[in-house]
Amino acid sequence: MTFKSKLGGALLAAVMSTTALQGAFAADDTIKIGVLHSLSGTMAISETTLKDVMLMLVAEQNKKGGVLGKKLEAVVVDPASDWPLFAEKARQLISKDKVAAVFGCWTSSSRKSVLPVFEELNSILFYPVQYEGEESSRNIFYTGAAPNQQAIPAVDYLAKEEGVKRWVLAGTDYVYPQTTNKILKAYLMSKGVAESDIMINYTPFGHSDWQTIVSDIKKFGSAGKKTAVVSTINGDANVPFYKELGNQGIKAEDIPVVAFSVGEEELAGLDTKPLVGHLAAWNYFQSVDADVNAEFIKEWKAFTKNDKRVTNDPMEAAYIGFNAWVKAVEAAGTTNTDAVLDSIIGVSVPNLSGGTSTVMPNHHITKPVLIGEIQADGQFDIVQETAPVVGDEWSDYLPDSKNLISDWRKPMSCGNFNVASGKCGGKGS
Amino acid sequence: MMIKFFLRVFFLCVVSALALPSYAQSGAGADPRSLIDALSKADFGEAEKLIGQLAATGDARLVPALNAFSEGDLYFRKSDNLVFIGKSAGSNYELIDPVTGASAGQAAKNAVTKIKINNSLRRVIRSAMGGLTLLSPDRGVRLQAADAVLRSPSAENLELLETAISKETDGEVKARMVEARAVSLLSSDRSVDEKRAAIQTIKNYGGRNAIGILMGASASLDPSLKADVDAAIASIESGQRLWDIGQNVWYGVSLGSVLLLAAIGLAITFGVMGIINMAHGEMVMLGAYSTFVVQQVIRDSAPGLFDWSLAIALPVAFLVTGAVGFVIERGVIRFLYGRPLETLLATWGVSLILQQTIRSIFGPTNQEVGNPSWMSGSFPVGGMTITWNRMWIIAFSLSIFVALLVVMKKSSFGLNMRAVTQNRRMASSMGIKTPWVDAFTFALGSGIAGIAGVALSQIDNVSPNLGQSYIIDSFMVVVFGGVGNLWGTLVGALSLGVLNKFLEPSVGAVLGKILVLVLIILFIQKRPRGLFALKGRAVEA
Amino acid sequence: MISGFVFRALEGRIVAAVGILLAIGILVPALNLLTPPDSALHIPTYVMSLFGKYLCYALLALALDLVWGYCGILSLGHGAFFALGGYAMGMYLMRQIGSRGVYGNPILPDFMVFLNWKELPWFWYGFDWFVFAMVMVLVVPGLLAFVFGWFAFRSRVNGVYLSIITQAMTYALLLAFFRNDMGFGGNNGLTDFKDILGFSVQADGTRAVLFFMSALMLSLCLILASAIVRSKFGKVLVGVRDAESRVRFLGFRVENIKLFTFVVSAMMAGIAGALFVPQVGIINPGEFAPANSIEVVVWTAVGGRGTLIGPIIGAILVNGGKSFFTGAFPEIWLFALGGLFIAVTLFLPKGIVGTIQHGFKARKALKAAAEAEKGRGGTETVAQAQAAE
Incomplete structure (x- = not known):
């Protein structure tokens, strides 16, 4: 009997592994993309929205006929605001579900956690949130703002x-x-x-x-x-x-x-009357007066079946990232990572503030910077809009990064090229 | 181009009969209507000049227009660039003439454009409105005007202030005007002696703002006044120091009252019943969501009752969370008496389920719970600022504490409750229905957590994670105070609050919190059963 | 004497468990490395690293079971020891990056460079040396447990109070490690590791070895725990759990017994953390979160506390379930998890393994009672059955 109990345990473990093993055999006429946002835990409050946006974008794209004549299929997983789980789920999406690209992460910790996985398995991550910069990976595209863009x-x-x-x-x-x-x-x-x-x-x-x-x-x-x-x-x-x-x-x-971290979504939980006039800096506000934005808001409200849902900056970043990927895949004619990495640089797609955003060789994008004042209705009144700014991955105001640049085009293909020493790899000398 | 425009305005327009001759300077005679219409094409810098000219007309009829501008309710019609005050009316705007206040019909929302405003314009408007309303017959308006001038002083308002002071009869308003005059005087070109007197006046009013005003003015003042300014600042600061300590104690008490609120339900479920109730935080969260739902219903059906929303939410939250607590006790916890550590696991499971339920129903994002008007703003007490919401929360948490104490010590239910927790078998032999007492005790603890949630919804996020952020602090308070003792919870909460607030200024918020935790750990070593330990044999079990 | 100590540990059940563990430890990497990817028997790398993670969690649960199941100390802070072990390993791995960091600084890790640190803080010294780091994996959690336990057990803090202050401990550490000024990378933690002892952490071979090491360490710790539990000391330990005052009155130094167990357990948790970090590729303050420590308690309870095999099965089962549900039903997995905890506490209070054993024992006792009717010695058999537990 004692042995039986152990056998039971071993059997259970075996069952676990086989369930894990039956990779969903992807139908040939679909392209899978991964959605890696926390749906529970502390970050669910922000990230759930982005999961919904991705599902909406995929649905819209499929209505337009998909990509390369194939339907897109979103694989949604829940990393539960747990950073090591992010790495595990990323690995699962790439190796088991064989997704062509992943859209996800919110916190820098989660991005840092999955970065080695994406580099090792050579896949693509689109990261849609403003962050501190000081990073440029061959396999990650940063569609949120770098500090100089905000x-x-x-x-x-x-x-x-x-x-x-x-x-x-x-x-x-x-x-x-x-x-x-x-x-x-x-x-x-x-x-x-x-x-x-x-x-x-x-x-x-x-x-x-x-x-x-x-x-x-x-x-x-x-x-x-x-x-x-x-x-x-x-x-x-x-x-x-x-x-x-x-x-x-x-x-x-x-x-x-x-x-820099307060947008429409955060204000939705607040009575904003006492806050009128306080500011936020983003690359997008829901109040932007542009047709493409009005269209997006309409779709979003229809998709969520909620007239009160607001849109915000990371949603725009997800929108840009997704469209840039679609365009790059269509240009490359394949979802193969290396081909897409080559074709995506220089791709320009419309952003929601009425202009276009271009994917730069440093894997950051160009975006205008908008300064908005909080209004009594929880929206922002835009008081200033700059011309598009290129995201600066290595800040010029930090002594150790001011000499670094990133350019993932051949022949340089380097994320941390030191212009002083002329060598790739940080200090160089 | 603009200058030309103004010149034209200047020559074409009729002099306003109401303009006060004493300070009608550059803009004298400009037609306010044309000035306002010019706003439709002005950028922020030009708008600032226009407001200055509007103020210079001295026309009190302009106050509603300026007010609308600062609230962002000023629009111009795209067809003819005329500016109106716009009031939202369905899908249209109702347009109101900015000068006469007469209705000017309706316009579709896309037929008008909002005139942009930013903070620096709002400041200019505030000062301009102050000048325009200083002579208002309404006392409240004059007081506001004096405040406005005080907050954005400008030398241009000086003469007007002096006129107003000479006519003023109300003591409080006059005092405020005198202060505003002193402040405005510092930036004017008056004599050094007058300025010295003004510095004295400001010093006598004291307060943080006075320091700011003096420091700001000192750079541009005559060098001979520097000593006076420094002396005045030093004197205000020394007076302020004591108030600062008082303020800090207040912050500590207020933090303590929040901790007390969060912990007091736990003091029953954990302290009295011995259940390691990890779902306690979720009860607080359910209370906060009840408040949200109540407010939502009120907003939709009876907006007039909004100020009463919290009073209505209290019984609702108590009943909702009490009922949930009752169900949890009957469904799960009653099987686990005598196995306290296992209640931890089961209630942890319950807390996960409750969180996810709320997330599925309301979504993961924050919900807006409004502050009723009597909980907004602050009032000064000497050199301290007391905010109304903190004040009410302290009063509220203390009254819950007292009420609970009365229930425990004076009611027959409280007697049963204590009997059951002290000696279950004996209580049962005396004819007490112990299962029901257990269920209602747990429901009471949960219900109290729920009404704590009503109060906490006023100062914190209402999101599914609300409970998680209080659960650890609550346990610390109960354990620190001594399990099973309500007074311990009170003293524990207040002392942790005050301790935290006295550590925070010197070591920062993060380190302060760590130090408090370390101190709790060390304290438990010294007194393993908390501050107010229960004595006797029952403890050993 | 030592051989006797170890020999006692090798009771049938433990031998079998160790056998299975080692078999898994060899078989899984072998199937991963030696079979072609399209073979039916192939185990993908991601499954292997997933199971490696479970093994680390299992070791952590085993460590908790030693103090909770056998000594009655419910620690809600074992995640802290796990994380400290992980940080010690992480610091070694960080130093191994050398000048391959994005800034190419040969000494300072990246996060120190961009936050303008000028030199390596003193507590980072020595961590470039593997042996030192491995010693620290044991010493740091052990020392914390020693200091903490020395105070707590001497003051006779026990029961719920002890649980809550262990929670305070891990919470305080969480806040401290979040601080960037601490020099441990703040909330991003330590990540982007390159290699361990010269082997790339991302190579399948390294992963296989790490997996094997996890299985091996789990086996060794299982034997050690079994040896402790089955020794004379172990009997006293159970005595402390069931009737602390009585054991004290019998003349045992209860605080020393508790302290020893607590420190051993903390070191095991540290080992688990150290093995965990290279396999998942990141260590950050999230591991200190009180909720994580509570989860460990849940694994142990699900598997069955007071049985050494139980926590291992519990950890693998709950985490396997978590991996499965977060992928398959992301919206409802918390309901499943929460429901599981409630169901286990209500219906399987002894945990899975405990319940199976209990059922087995009851049957045996029944049989014995039947025999006793026929002959003599019924009570003795029951006593034996109980002793066998």
Whole structure:
């Protein structure tokens, strides 16, 4: 009997492995793409929307006849906001489901977790979220904003239009805010801002008690110089932060807050009346006045069967990434990774702000930067729009990355080429 | 081009009869209607100049137009570039003449364009409106006007302020105007002596803002005044220091009250009943979602009741979460008495299911729960700022605590409850229906978690993850205070709150939280049963 | 004496389990490496690394079972020891990247370069040396467990209080490791590993060896745990679990017994973490999350605590289920997982293995009782049956 119990265990394990082994045998007339977004856990709040967008885009594309005459099929998995699970699921999508490309990830940790998998198995990931830069992989396309496509134009706007002289850089204590703030600090100091006029503050994830920090900001702001807050506060912590700002009576006219992680989706959980005038910098707002955007919003509301659903920037990034992939596949005539990697560079597709976005050799894309002010209805009023900016993967404001460039075209094919030493591979010399 | 336009306006227009001669300067005589219409083509810089000219007309009829502009309700008609105040009316806008306030018919939404506004324009408008309304017959409007001028002082308002002060009869408004005058005076070209007096005035009002004003002004002031400014700042700061400590205590108490709210339901299910209730956080979340649903219903059917939404949500949340708690107890937990560590597993499973249920029904994103007007904003107490929502939450959590204490100590249900938890078999022999007491005790704990959720929905996200962010803190509070003791939970919550807030300014929020956790661990070593340990033999079991 | 110690461990059930584990440890990599990809017997690399992960989790569950199932300490912080072991291995792997990082800095890992660190923090020294790193895999979790346990057990913190402060410990570590200033890569953690002992971590051969090592370490730890449990010390351990005061009154130093077990268990968890990291390719503070530690408790409970085989089966089963459901039914897998926990606690309070054993024992006791009617010695057989557990 004792042996039987073990046998049972072994049998179960064997069953597990065979269920894992029966790879879905892909029908020949479909092309599979993977959707790798958390549907449960802490990140579900942001990522579920992107899964829905991908399903919508796939459905739309199939209505248009699919790609290369074949129907697209989305394989959805749930990495459950668990970073090692991201790597496992990526491996599963690529090796078992044989997907042609994967659209997914939100946090940098999840991207870092899957990056070696994509490089090892030579597949393609489209990453649709703004991030801290300092990365360029042969197998990843970064369709969200790099810091120069979001943070720097926002700071320029505040300095020019609002005459801001004193800066609070407030963020959640993790890599994206740390890097962005480092870049911003270097940038501001290069523009002649004194170190004593910059206050940097970090809080834990999901921080909900903002009383002290908001009153510190108030204190810092009462030094007679125009003060602004540059917020890289992440996700859930924003709602209590803005509520506290509103309640302590910090109006946008006195101390404006410009945020890089607050979009329509986050504001949907907030009464925005006390926040009117606070800013956000993105590459897309739902309020963009363009026909292609109106069309997209209509489709989205129809697809989700919910008239109140909003659109946001990562959705646009997913849209651009998907269309760029479709165009590249059609140009290459195959979904083969190497062929697509070659054909996608230089591909231009319409973005939702009425222009076009081009995939650059550094695997980032060109996008205009929009600065918007929060409105009472939870939308943004666009107060400034720049010409398209090329995403800068290696920031010019960090000492170790300013000499690096990335160009994945042959013959260079290098993600970290050092222009000072003329060699690929970081320092070179 | 613009200048030409203004010149034309200047010559063509009739002088406004209402304009005050004392400060009608460059824009005197400009027709406000044409100035407003010019906004349709102005960029932000030009709009700023136009607002200055509008203010200079001194025409109080312009206040609604300026107000509409700052709220983003000013539109121009595409066909003729005329500017109107627009009010949304179905798929159309109702257009209102910006000067006369007369209705100008309706226009389709795509026939008009919103005039863009940004923060710096809003500031200019605020100051302009302050100037225009300083002489209003309405006391409240004058007070607002004085505040507005105080917040965006400009030397141009100085003479007007002086006129207003001389006519003012209301003490509070006058005081505010005097302060505003002092502030405006610093940036004017008045004499050094007058400025010195102004610095004294500002010093006497004190507060954080005064420091900001003085520091801001010091650069442009006459060097001989520098000593005065520094002395004034130093004096305000020393007065402020004590208030800062008081403010910090307040923050701590307020954080403590949130912890108390989160933990108090757990003090019953975990503290009294001994169930390691990992689904406690989800009960809080269900309470918050009940609030959301109640508000949704009110918004749709009876918007007038919105300020009462929380009062209505309280019993709803209590009943909903109480009922869910009852079902959980009858369905799962009653089989697990005497196996506390296994309740952890089962309730963990329950919490996963509840989270996913809510996620399936409401979606994973945050839901908007509005603050009723009486929970918004803040009021000053000396040098401290007290926000209304924190204030109510403290009052609310303390009253729940008292109510619970009364139920436990004074009601027969409370007696039964204590009897059952202290000695189940004896209680049963005395004729107490122990299974029902268990079920209702758990329902009570869950219900209280639910009403805590109503309060927490006011300060935090309402999302399926809401409960997860409180569960660990709640356990820490109960364990720190001493399991089975409500007073322990109260003292534990408040002391952890205050401790956290005193650590935060010196070491930062992240390290502060880590230190509090380490201190709890060390404290448990010293007093293994928490702050208020139950004494006696029952403890050993 | 040592041989006796080990010999006692090798009771039939354990031998069989070790046999199966080692067979899996050899067979799976062999099928992966030696069969062509289109063969029916071929095991794809991704399945192998998935199972490698399960084996690491199984080892973690075994470590928890040792303290919970046999010593009555419900640790809600075992994920912390696992993560610390993982970080020790991760630091070694980071140092092995050398100048192949994106910035080409031969000393500093990438995350330090772009956050402008000028030199390597002192606690990173030595980690470029494999042996040192492996020692640290044991020492760091062991030391933390020792310090923590020394205080906690001496103060007689037990039961729920102990569980909650272990949770506080892992939560505090989670927050600390999230901080970039700590020098462990913040929330991105350590990733993008290149090679281990000169072999590429992505090569199938390396993966196969790592898989085998996982199976081997699990087997060794199983034997060690079995040896501990079956020794005289193990009897005292169970005594501590069931009646702590009585054992103390008998003159045993309960705190030392607990401390020893806790430290051994923490080291096992550290080994599990160290094997986990090269196989999944990332270690980050998420591993410290209190929810992860609770999940470990769940695996153990599902499999059956107080049985050494149970937690291994539980860990493999629950994680297998998780892998399957998150792929097949991403929307409803939390319902399935939550339902499983409730069902197991309600209907299988002893866990899967515990219940099977129990059923077996009951039958045996029944048989014995029937025999006792015929002859004598019924009670003795029941006692033997119980001793055999």
